[in-house]
Amino acid sequence: MSAEPIVQIRDINKFYGDNHVVRDLNLDVLEGEFLTILGSSGSGKTTTLRMVGGFEQPTSGEILLSGENVADREPYERDVNTVFQSYALFPHMTIFDNVAYGLRMSKVPMGEITSRVRDILALVQLTSFEDRRPSQLSGGQKQRVAIARALVNRPKVLLLDEPLGALDLKLRKQMQIELKRLQRKLGITFLYVTHDQEEALTMSDRIGIMHEGVLEQVGVPKDIYEEPANRFVATFIGETNLFDGVIDAIGGDIARLQVESGTVLGRCGDVKVGEMASVSVRPERMRFSTMPVDGFSIEGIAREQVYVGSVLKSMVELPNGQEVRLERLASDPLPADGPVFLYWDPMDARVVQSPDQVVYTALQNATFL
Numbered sequence: 506m507s508a509e510p511i512v513q514i515r516d517i518n519k520f521y522g523d524n525h526v527v528r529d530l531n532l533d534v535l536e537g538e539f540l541t542i543l544g545s546s547g548s549g550k551t552t553t554l555r556m557v558g559g560f561e562q563p564t565s566g567e568i569l570l571s572g573e574n575v576a577d578r579e580p581y582e583r584d585v586n587t588v589f590q591s592y593a594l595f596p597h598m599t600i601f602d603n604v605a606y607g608l609r610m611s612k613v614p615m616g617e618i619t620s621r622v623r624d625i626l627a628l629v630q631l632t633s634f635e636d637r638r639p640s641q642l643s644g645g646q647k648q649r650v651a652i653a654r655a656l657v658n659r660p661k662v663l664l665l666d667e668p669l670g671a672l673d674l675k676l677r678k679q680m681q682i683e684l685k686r687l688q689r690k691l692g693i694t695f696l697y698v699t700h701d702q703e704e705a706l707t708m709s710d711r712i713g714i715m716h717e718g719v720l721e722q723v724g725v726p727k728d729i730y731e732e733p734a735n736r737f738v739a740t741f742i743g744e745t746n747l748f749d750g751v752i753d754a755i756g757g758d759i760a761r762l763q764v765e766s767g768t769v770l771g772r773c774g775d776v777k778v779g780e781m782a783s784v785s786v787r788p789e790r791m792r793f794s795t796m797p798v799d800g801f802s803i804e805g806i807a808r809e810q811v812y813v814g815s816v817l818k819s820m821v822e823l824p825n826g827q828e829v830r831l832e833r834l835a836s837d838p839l840p841a842d843g844p845v846f847l848y849w850d851p852m853d854a855r856v857v858q859s860p861d862q863v864v865y866t867a868l869q870n871a872t873f874l
Contacts, residue, residue, distance in 0.1 A: 511536040511694050512557060512662055517566035519552055519718075526552050528718040530566070534662070534696055535711075539688050541697040543705040544715035545741075550698045551666055553715070557696060558587045558664050571661060586655035587664040590671055592647045594639040594654075600626070601635040604654045611658070625657045628687065645676045652684070656691065665697045669704065681707050702742055706730070714738050730787075734774075736857050739785035746791065746829050748784045748803075749859060752776055759851045766823045767802030771854035781859040790853040791831040793821070793839055798848040805829060805847060807839040821845060 512534035519527040527549040534540050544550040555561040557568055559580035568576045575583050586607075594603050601622055608618045626632050629649040639647055648668060655663055669677045669684075685708045688695045699705055705712050706726045713723040714737075722734040733739035740747065750764030752773075760773035762784055771784040797804075805821040808828075812835060819831040819839050829847060831839070839845055 509536050510534060511571055512696065513569040514553070514557070515567040515569065517556065517563045517568065519549070519556065519561065520564045526718050530720055532713060532720060532723065534694060536694055537692050538710040539685065539695045539697065539708060540711045540713065541699060541705040541709040542713045542715055543699060543702065545700055548715040549718040550715045554664050554666050554696065554698045558585055559583050584661040585664055586658055586660040587666065588651050588655050588668045590667045592639070592651045594647060594650060596639050599636050599638060600631065600650055603639070603650055604657055607654065607658045621657050625653045628690070629653045644672050645680055648672065648680060652687070656693065660693065662694045662696055665695060667699050684708060714741060716741070733785060733855055733857060736783050736785070736859065739855065739857060744788055744830060746786045746788065750782065752778050752780050752782050754778065760856050761800065762856070765825050766827065767804070768800065769803060770800045770851040771856040772852050773856045776856055776858055782856050783859050784854050784856050786849050786854045788830040788832040790849050791829065792848050793831065793845045794848060795840060795843070795845065797846050800851070801846065801848040803847045804844050807841065807845055810838060821847060
């Protein structure tokens with residue numbers, strides 16, 4: 506993959522009246538990569554995609570495609586194509602004619618149109634469907650036609666706005682694999698938008714997490730999951746256990762926190778002694794013992810254990826009522842009665858600044874204090 510950015514989003518802001526939907530967004534999409542913008546409804550992800558595609562104009566900032574500012578250009582003037590959740594196929598046209606439509610509008614010679622359409626239909630495994638109408642296709646087949654229609658124009662960037670959202674679960678998982686295979690084979694840059702975490706983790710080279718118009722973190726899936734930049738990312742991606750407290754010691758990369766239920770350790774980020782912080786620990790990283798473990802003093806009672814194939818999903822209740830989730834091998838159940846002491850490898854836990862500390866620091870820095 507080239508390290509050169511093909512899409513550069515620079516200081517983009519978007520307002521709808523008083524609603525600030527995208528805030529000071531900066532993002533580079535590298536040539537040939539599959540980058541997913543992941544966020545919940547209202548996070549600004551689709552608005553960002555529409556601004557790159559030219560369907561929305563930014564209130565301020567620049568959007569560069571191959572180094573050229575395209576923020577004021579119409580969609581047809583940009584070398585990008587968009588695939589929407591709705592297939593938007595012409596019902597009266599054959600599959601061949603649907604895919605060929607953009608080429609005909611661009612006045613590509615007929616011989617080249619035939620060659621390119623047949624090549625792309627072969628690539629999406631629809632060679633024998635040329636003469637069918639959209640009504641004769643399944644949902645997954647219609648989605649592949651929509652993708653073929655976008656790709657046949659050979660755009661520099663393909664924008665995909667939750668294109669698999671209308672498919673059932675089994676078909677969606679199948680299409681995820683097919684889309685990633687297609688992207689790798691063609692080498693075209695994909696900028697993908699979804700609210701589905703598993704979809705983003707499965708398909709993406711990199712993921713950008715958006716929340717309330719802010720790009721919270723960009724990274725490869727492993728880093729997004731294991732190295733969350735803040736508390737929001739830690740809780741948004743996958744399942745995690747959070748222990749809130751105050752940092753009372755830092756030694757090298759490890760911080761010790763005093764939390765309501767005891768003492769815990771974690772790998773520290775940009776935090777200081779005396780600050781409020783949270784330790785994020787994934788359920789599969791949690792461990793337990795029948796005896797206290799050095800550096801940890803969290804004791805609880807196992808309340809629930811659910812067998813899920815080779816894994817046991819367990820819940821331990823702490824004295825303050827907090828429920829801690831664990832995932833263990835089915836051969837390693839928690840004690841059915843009596844206390845358990847929770848611990849983990851400190852390098853498997855991420856210390857992130859608490860929202861309370863963020864607010865407190867902002868108040869300290871305010872001019873009226």
